[in-house]
Amino acid sequence: MSMITVDHLAVSYGHPNRPTRVVDDVSFDVGANETFGLIGESGCGKSTILGALAGRNKQWTGRITIDGQMIGAKRSHEQLALQQMVFQDPFGSLHPRHTIGRILLEPLEIHGINDRQNRVETVLRDVGLPVNFRYRFPHQLSGGQRQRVAIARALILKPRILLLDEPTSALDVSIQAEILNLLKDLRKRENLTYILVSHDMAVVAHLCDRVAVMQNGIFVETVTKKQIIDGTVTHSYTKVLMDGSRGYVPKTPIATYRSPVDIAG
Amino acid sequence: MTFWTRAMPDPSPLPLDPILTVRNMSVGFPSLSGTIPAVRDVSFSVGREKIGIIGESGSGKSTTGRAIMRLQPPGAIVKADALRFEEIDLLKVSEKDMLSIRGRRMAMILQDPKYSLNPVMTVGEQIGETVMLHEKVSRRVARERTLGMLERVQIRDPRRVFDLYPHEVSGGMGQRIMISMMLIASPSLIIADEPTSALDVTVRQQVLSILDDLVTERDIGLIFISHDLNLVRSFCDRVIIMYAGRIVETIAAADLNHAKHPYTQGLLNALPSLDHPRDRLDVLARDPAWLEG
Numbered sequence: 001m002s003m004i005t006v007d008h009l010a011v012s013y014g015h016p017n018r019p020t021r022v023v024d025d026v027s028f029d030v031g032a033n034e035t036f037g038l039i040g041e042s043g044c045g046k047s048t049i050l051g052a053l054a055g056r057n058k059q060w061t062g063r064i065t066i067d068g069q070m071i072g073a074k075r076s077h078e079q080l081a082l083q084q085m086v087f088q089d090p091f092g093s094l095h096p097r098h099t100i101g102r103i104l105l106e107p108l109e110i111h112g113i114n115d116r117q118n119r120v121e122t123v124l125r126d127v128g129l130p131v132n133f134r135y136r137f138p139h140q141l142s143g144g145q146r147q148r149v150a151i152a153r154a155l156i157l158k159p160r161i162l163l164l165d166e167p168t169s170a171l172d173v174s175i176q177a178e179i180l181n182l183l184k185d186l187r188k189r190e191n192l193t194y195i196l197v198s199h200d201m202a203v204v205a206h207l208c209d210r211v212a213v214m215q216n217g218i219f220v221e222t223v224t225k226k227q228i229i230d231g232t233v234t235h236s237y238t239k240v241l242m243d244g245s246r247g248y249v250p251k252t253p254i255a256t257y258r259s260p261v262d263i264a265g
Numbered sequence: 266m267t268f269w270t271r272a273m274p275d276p277s278p279l280p281l282d283p284i285l286t287v288r289n290m291s292v293g294f295p296s297l298s299g300t301i302p303a304v305r306d307v308s309f310s311v312g313r314e315k316i317g318i319i320g321e322s323g324s325g326k327s328t329t330g331r332a333i334m335r336l337q338p339p340g341a342i343v344k345a346d347a348l349r350f351e352e353i354d355l356l357k358v359s360e361k362d363m364l365s366i367r368g369r370r371m372a373m374i375l376q377d378p379k380y381s382l383n384p385v386m387t388v389g390e391q392i393g394e395t396v397m398l399h400e401k402v403s404r405r406v407a408r409e410r411t412l413g414m415l416e417r418v419q420i421r422d423p424r425r426v427f428d429l430y431p432h433e434v435s436g437g438m439g440q441r442i443m444i445s446m447m448l449i450a451s452p453s454l455i456i457a458d459e460p461t462s463a464l465d466v467t468v469r470q471q472v473l474s475i476l477d478d479l480v481t482e483r484d485i486g487l488i489f490i491s492h493d494l495n496l497v498r499s500f501c502d503r504v505i506i507m508y509a510g511r512i513v514e515t516i517a518a519a520d521l522n523h524a525k526h527p528y529t530q531g532l533l534n535a536l537p538s539l540d541h542p543r544d545r546l547d548v549l550a551r552d553p554a555w556l557e558g
Binding site: 041042143172173174176177178180181184199200201202203205206225228229240241242243244245246247248249250 | 321322436465466467468469470473474477492493494495496497498499500531532535536537538539540542543544545546547548549
């Protein structure tokens with residue numbers, strides 16, 4: 001059964017009389033417990049799609065169905081709690097003057113949920129942080145720990161879907177591995193559905209089952225993980241993105257240069 | 266089993282004609298509770314090659330680059346047994362002389378052109394300023410040189426771009442402008458601090474190939490500071506791996522997969538790879554012994 005169905009979605013920004021169309025007619029569906037990837041360069045509209053799904057952006061047309069319910073212009077709290085976002089920059093997305101506990105309580109207050117203290121402790125444990133971290137401020141945490149808090153904040157409403165907007169781009173390689181492992185574990189344990197936005201093909205291929213490659217507001221290709229790993233993608237832009245994640249490719253190969261495949265092997 | 270200590274000879278061949286020699290350089294920041302070391306006893310030399318410095322945030326890679334340029338933050342203490350750039354002793358040279366070295370003989374490319382270009386000066390004026398300052402040429406000559414340089418970094422319409430302000434150009438174009446600004450005075454050493462981290466994959470390839478061509482064509486040295494292992498191993502000739510302010514390993518880029526130090530191995534294994542997909546990524550287990558080597 002599909003968790004998210006998007007049909008002819010178009011999203012624009014700006015004044016309704018002179019809209020700038022950022023997403024231009026995309027359709028896809030994401031199954032329950034699947035991870036769907038969106039990849040493309042900056043400004044191609046990948047985060048905008050997440051914004052429309054999360055209810056952050058209201059200037060969209062088309063049909064969105066989440067968990068069997070058609071999404072309209074107005075959503076109930078229950079509908080909004082169904083999908084939660086995790087943002088790129090753990091330094092910018094947590095309130096600097098609020099403790100971790102305060103940050104985690106806020107969604108519960110907005111949604112009028114009780115059993116708050118218990119939920120905060122459970123969710124901190126879920127993301128692998130000590131419970132006493134609730135008394136700390138964001139500046140007392142490392143980048144990886146902060147991203148764990150951001151994931152905890154998204155999980156505290158017990159959503160079915162996590163919308164991940166470049167969750168590891170601001171982190172070091174070693175920390176990125178921890179967060180990617182955590183996301184993989186959480187998906188299995190909590191039976192979550194993910195939509196992951198990234199510009200790194202290796203990260204997307206690691207986490208996702210299917211990936212949509214975006215350029216200028218449309219999907220140029222939707223590929224499976226197997227296609228990426230086997231290298232049987234068809235669109236040239238997808239190939240450019242794949243080469244990009246392997247590193248630099250000199251224009252004129254020099255004698256000492258070995259292809260990325262050889263180096264890795 | 267501490268075969269990666271400094272006592273061992275450098276496994277990669279040393280450049281015969283070093284442009285820059287750094288011996289036992291340390292950079293520390295004084296604080297109320299004593300000096301906090303950011304860089305500890307690093308030694309390396311750079312010839313006419315592309316050398317990469319890899320490390321996590323806080324490993325001291327940018328501090329090393331800045332200390333070489335003598336651009337360390339005020340208050341920082343730089344100590345070294347030797348810090349030699351061509352015939353100049355960087356430890357002794359005055360700030361006044363440094364002004365004629367920086368930009369002319371060694372230059373630095375920074376991460377994000379959005380923040381490192383002057384927002385209230387046109388692109389052309391900024392690039393031309395370097396030659397006017399260092400070579401005392403007229404505005405007209407500087408303009409000609411700038412237009413030539415812009416063309417060299419593959420900007421299609423140099424005359425139009427010359428009069429643009431930094432906010433009017435894209436990230437990739439901004440970084441090419443930065444490269445042209447740094448290379449116009451023909452320096453012999455370029456320090457590039459994460460020059461492509463703010464760029465898209467597609468643009469990154471183009472900017473790197475321009476940088477690659479210029480470094481090869483002019484036969485100069487490049488220090489390429491980055492956190493991207495795949496990028497450095499495919500772009501550079503040699504790689505320096507830094508951890509907690511120390512160099513843990515120096516290795517030829519092609520041999521990175523056979524790196525000996527557990528930290529380097531850990532970093533490589535933590536990387537998701539298209540060629541070797543794994544269900545779980547290895548998490549780096551930090552050994553306190555790495556701090557002291």
